[in-house]
Amino acid sequence: MSGTPRVRLAAILTAAAAVVALAGCSSADGGNGQAGFVAGNGGVDTVPLAKRKPAPAIDGKDLENKQVALSDYTGKIVVINIWGSWCSSCRSEAAGLEQSYQKYKDQGVVFLGINTRDTDPTNARQFEANQGITYPSIYDPDGTQILKFPKGSLNPQAIPTTMVVDRQGRLAERAMRPVSIYDMDAILEPLLAEQHS
Template structure:
């Protein structure tokens, strides 16, 4: 095209930027981590040889204002769980590693749900809600999940934070509503507990 080509309208440019951000936040279903944004930042500690990153107390960013409806149509907000340690799991019914980790997530949820812990899934890129509901039924998942087919909730995470890096990603939010840890890729129950237990052991402020 020549210099005579007209510039794109601002709306189109903004839409393109949003689409690019969504593509980055929703890197394809993978059981391995990416060289993501968060790990090299001040206050972040990555476990060597793993896909786990942690932020120490005093260096944590606020979790985003996640809200919407669950797969069952019930309104839910992350803020409703303030005072509890929240485990956020980003998943899709189309994702093999998500299916593999579902049993482990359910076991950890059942073990800790009476100890001040709340699990909350974020179902993404499932255009048909029935697929996500079927996934929960087949896997016996009992914790709620936000239905987020377009990835709108995931785009709320602060840039450079312990934000989702792929599907699946599991994020631990501390009692103060701050992003404390992130595990990228499918998790076993032992690995998930190793991330959850230190945050749960922290004293309430």
């Protein structure tokens, strides 16, 4: 196969990114190995209220080419799900995430996806249509938004990862495995109760 060095380098980098992404997807049920927060049950990590740090400035175009930013949801609890259409674990959790979104959207909770490693947004849009996802997702094929999460924080290390930002814009929870509607209940109910404390 012929091509310029630049084209060959781009192909090599794309292949390497795909290998890393697939490894993340396949190891999503593994351990977390991060420090600086309290590891919870079943791979869900929780930051105590007094130790939470601000979430990074996530923003970009969604799959409908509309600008969206985490800052659009100030004062709300935000569930951020990092996913790819190629990830079987992402498919297994999608219906539960949509159910949780429908259950909590009138209680001050919003959902925001970050679609990564999909080189064609058509694949991501087809995934959302097939899975019935109605909340927006930022299209982030090269992982730029994911890299904004500082290392040593509740940064994502596998796909799928679900993170929750509290009403004050701080990282509060992280699950580095597929989550169910029951997981989301266990994560969101205490955060919803915080607004009254």
